[in-house]
Amino acid sequence: MSLRARIVLxxxxxxxxxxxxAGVATHLRVGSDLRSFMPPPATPDQKLLMDAIGEGPGSxxxxxxxxxxxxxxxxxxxxxxxxxxxRDPHFEQVGNGAFDAGLLDGQLLPYRxxxxxxxxxxxxxxxxxxxxxxxxxxxxxxxxxxxLKPLLPRDPTLETLKLAERWAPAKSPQxxxxxxxxxxxxxxxxxxxxxxxxxxxxxxxxxxxLRRAFAALPGAGGARLALSGPGYFTVEASTxxxxxxxxxxxxxxxxxxxxxxxxxxxxxxxxxxxxxxASGALAGLAALVLGFGAVHGITLxxxxxxxxxAQEYPIRVLSHRRAGATALASVRDLWPLLLTAxxxxxIAYLAFYASGVxxxxxxxxxxxxxxxxxxxxxxxxLPRVLPARFRDAADxxxxxxxxxxxxxxxRPRWLPALLAAAVAxxxxxxxxxxxxxxxxxxxxxxxxxxARDAALRAALGAPDVRYLLVIEAADADGxxxxxERLAPQLDALVARHALDAVxxxxxxxxxxxxxxARQARLPDRAALxxxxxxxxAELPYKPGLFAPFVADVxxxxxxxxxxxARFARTPLGARLDAMLVPRGGGWLGLATLTGxxxxxxxxxxxxxxxxxxxxxxLKAASESLVAAYRVRILRALAVAAALLVLTVTLALRGxxxxxxxxxxxxxxxxxxxxxxxxxxxxxxxxxxxxxxxAAGLGLHYALFFERDVGDAAEQRRTLHATLVCVASAVLVFxxxxxxxxxxxRAIGVTVAxxxxxxxxxxxxxxPHARQD
Amino acid sequence: MLxxxxxxxxxxxxxxxxxxxxxxxxxxxxxxxxxxxxxxVQRDGRPPREMPLARAPELKGLLLSFQAxxxxxxxxxxxxxxxxxxxDGAHWxxxxxPRDAALRRRVGAIxxxxxxxxxxCLSLDEADGDATVTLLGAAAEPxxxxxxxxxxxxxxxxxxxxx
Numbered sequence: 001m002s003l004r005a006r007i008v009l010x011x012x013x014x015x016x017x018x019x020x021x022a023g024v025a026t027h028l029r030v031g032s033d034l035r036s037f038m039p040p041p042a043t044p045d046q047k048l049l050m051d052a053i054g055e056g057p058g059s060x061x062x063x064x065x066x067x068x069x070x071x072x073x074x075x076x077x078x079x080x081x082x083x084x085x086x087r088d089p090h091f092e093q094v095g096n097g098a099f100d101a102g103l104l105d106g107q108l109l110p111y112r113x114x115x116x117x118x119x120x121x122x123x124x125x126x127x128x129x130x131x132x133x134x135x136x137x138x139x140x141x142x143x144x145x146x147x148l149k150p151l152l153p154r155d156p157t158l159e160t161l162k163l164a165e166r167w168a169p170a171k172s173p174q175x176x177x178x179x180x181x182x183x184x185x186x187x188x189x190x191x192x193x194x195x196x197x198x199x200x201x202x203x204x205x206x207x208x209x210l211r212r213a214f215a216a217l218p219g220a221g222g223a224r225l226a227l228s229g230p231g232y233f234t235v236e237a238s239t240x241x242x243x244x245x246x247x248x249x250x251x252x253x254x255x256x257x258x259x260x261x262x263x264x265x266x267x268x269x270x271x272x273x274x275x276x277x278a279s280g281a282l283a284g285l286a287a288l289v290l291g292f293g294a295v296h297g298i299t300l301x302x303x304x305x306x307x308x309x310a311q312e313y314p315i316r317v318l319s320h321r322r323a324g325a326t327a328l329a330s331v332r333d334l335w336p337l338l339l340t341a342x343x344x345x346x347i348a349y350l351a352f353y354a355s356g357v358x359x360x361x362x363x364x365x366x367x368x369x370x371x372x373x374x375x376x377x378x379x380x381x382l383p384r385v386l387p388a389r390f391r392d393a394a395d396x397x398x399x400x401x402x403x404x405x406x407x408x409x410x411r412p413r414w415l416p417a418l419l420a421a422a423v424a425x426x427x428x429x430x431x432x433x434x435x436x437x438x439x440x441x442x443x444x445x446x447x448x449x450x451a452r453d454a455a456l457r458a459a460l461g462a463p464d465v466r467y468l469l470v471i472e473a474a475d476a477d478g479x480x481x482x483x484e485r486l487a488p489q490l491d492a493l494v495a496r497h498a499l500d501a502v503x504x505x506x507x508x509x510x511x512x513x514x515x516x517a518r519q520a521r522l523p524d525r526a527a528l529x530x531x532x533x534x535x536x537a538e539l540p541y542k543p544g545l546f547a548p549f550v551a552d553v554x555x556x557x558x559x560x561x562x563x564x565a566r567f568a569r570t571p572l573g574a575r576l577d578a579m580l581v582p583r584g585g586g587w588l589g590l591a592t593l594t595g596x597x598x599x600x601x602x603x604x605x606x607x608x609x610x611x612x613x614x615x616x617x618l619k620a621a622s623e624s625l626v627a628a629y630r631v632r633i634l635r636a637l638a639v640a641a642a643l644l645v646l647t648v649t650l651a652l653r654g655x656x657x658x659x660x661x662x663x664x665x666x667x668x669x670x671x672x673x674x675x676x677x678x679x680x681x682x683x684x685x686x687x688x689x690x691x692x693x694a695a696g697l698g699l700h701y702a703l704f705f706e707r708d709v710g711d712a713a714e715q716r717r718t719l720h721a722t723l724v725c726v727a728s729a730v731l732v733f734x735x736x737x738x739x740x741x742x743x744x745r746a747i748g749v750t751v752a753x754x755x756x757x758x759x760x761x762x763x764x765x766x767p768h769a770r771q772d
Numbered sequence: 773m774l775x776x777x778x779x780x781x782x783x784x785x786x787x788x789x790x791x792x793x794x795x796x797x798x799x800x801x802x803x804x805x806x807x808x809x810x811x812x813v814q815r816d817g818r819p820p821r822e823m824p825l826a827r828a829p830e831l832k833g834l835l836l837s838f839q840a841x842x843x844x845x846x847x848x849x850x851x852x853x854x855x856x857x858x859x860d861g862a863h864w865x866x867x868x869x870p871r872d873a874a875l876r877r878r879v880g881a882i883x884x885x886x887x888x889x890x891x892x893c894l895s896l897d898e899a900d901g902d903a904t905v906t907l908l909g910a911a912a913e914p915x916x917x918x919x920x921x922x923x924x925x926x927x928x929x930x931x932x933x934x935x
Contacts, residue, residue, distance in 0.1 A: 141778040142902050540775045
């Protein structure tokens, strides 16, 4: 091909990639909702976890500490920040300890007689009123007068204050200048985000809004804002992972380019090699856009990892170019074998498509489309844009000597059997847990952050993020009634120090039956006026002062009971709303627990409630989901392995040849497992995916070494190609293996180890080498 | 809100720092303590009640001024109030009008009457017309009747009854 035609084709190719990239960028929605990644839930707890994953009220709480300024300024900042966040749509609720008299708006104020339990034990009669009015008179003469005076005409029994006390957090930090302060002198706030706690993107947005609101406050300069809580940790973990992956990625990309330059002595080659891979990745993304619309971030991470196999294709083409033949001709010779590798990988990944897990289906589509496009781009496009001038890889200095030495290696027949036995022993006998089910353990948080979270949580009395009490009933009112019924039993558990506090939905809103009962006990206007007149006799209150009170009681008698829907308009409505969840045919009440000391006692108590209440362990539920996900992957892997054996056997036309390809690959895969087990590394999903990638690469090595070419130069080219592939994989993934983050280390170490083992075993077990 | 001023007898004591104690001896017994930004009111036979002062920030200003008054910090007092003094050593009256607008919306004026070195009456005139008069020391003896007239109050505060 002429230079001109090459340049035109290259330009067209690049244009197509840019267009595809732009399309993908505008249409692809990368979700961070775990639901699109996890398998369908099976148990009730898993279902609830999926429904409310990260959306439980506890996991959406951000704990905020302000420091670095004198207390008065911190208090003013706390008030300013709370006011700003209350206006911010990212947040549902903000607390900083400041008294909020407007918990019930004027319209709902008469409901206080239905919401407060005061009158359950005490009729609103002359004796009670007299006692209350005398106390109020004393209040008026006390320093508290200024606080209570505005309430008095409408609420002489101070029902609003009793409700405010009832609704205040059970255990709250000390107040300074009217806002919460920690013992260390930081102003404390809690903010409940609208976004789920485990959605890094949405949490990131909310936290940026929060920081911006803080920075915009007058006097914020010099003061420090520190966040904690599940949402903050989610963002922190994802940022740290991304930053580290980017940093490592940059270094390894540079190293990769340098290595390719050294291998092919051309500046253009490293750039051109990226083209098939980029085509495959973009085509895979485009397929996801067409097929799914949204894709989970973890699925994408898995997909890009698996697509790493495609880096082999162009390297093979470059290394196998031979003198006297065009690039196209070399590719044609190579293509049957390459196609076998691509096809077997794709057919194996089909098994993932049939797994029934959305995330794995996406993974299959992305990988299969990506591999096919990368493969065909390597076959039909890459040779047409490669520079005409090249250096035959077979002539690389030292390669011949290396090849001879490798061939001279002893290849005892008993070696594979011995290895297999050692592997089996290591896998079976190594101590420690086999699987890592805790996804959070893959992105662990620095100890100081965890310590600060514990301190803030204790200071604020913030709810536990691991346990939830679930109350089930046919409807929302049923949940409230059950919650009222369970409250005394839970109070007893609190008294026994099984937990510090519980926040039940009925704390905010009594059931309709309770409200009606309270209504029935309220006196009518005439009776109340008589009682009030009697109570007021001789006291210096101006006549008619309490007319608003009489009107409110009269109104309360005929009000329709307050429903969650109407309550939703109050400042506490969002709180109740988060606690009442419709699901399936019924309703769930989610009660948050604070300071769970004895989960077993709680569980035992819940078992005695006849199914009305259940202790939900979010950690156990999510771990069981991860385990279920792994079972799906393993099942898909088994099918994939069977498909792979079938494809390779058919392509190589014989079980014996297939055995030579599959045996080293299988042994190497189990060897990696054995090493990981021997090092007491519990296996995570990421290890599994990395093993699959390594196996895919190993398949290539074995396929090419198994090839009987007879030509010494071609054998050297095979070695060259394989060495470049191995070196690049070890470079890229070995770098990841140095990462401080277990998730990156899991992928890096597994692939690097795997590539090494696959290379060694495919050389040692190659049939033709032994025959010489 | 009230038809006549509330008349109490008792003591006001500054305990150092930002701690203030007000004890009422009649017509009922009550002890209010202000410390750590919290108001704690304890009455005979009732559980104590605590309220954060922050619910009425202007009240805090008032309490700080009482501290200034009791600890003799004239500069702080003059900073918070417009001061006017009448009378002589035998009977003097100190008028305090809050400078802080938020506080003035609640408290119109504070009047302290005394003779020689002894304060006799502390009158708190609230902006809405209600008034609380605390009779201190000698002014509280004998105990005032339930319905004390303004004239008698004035006499007790000026020390006329005693003379």
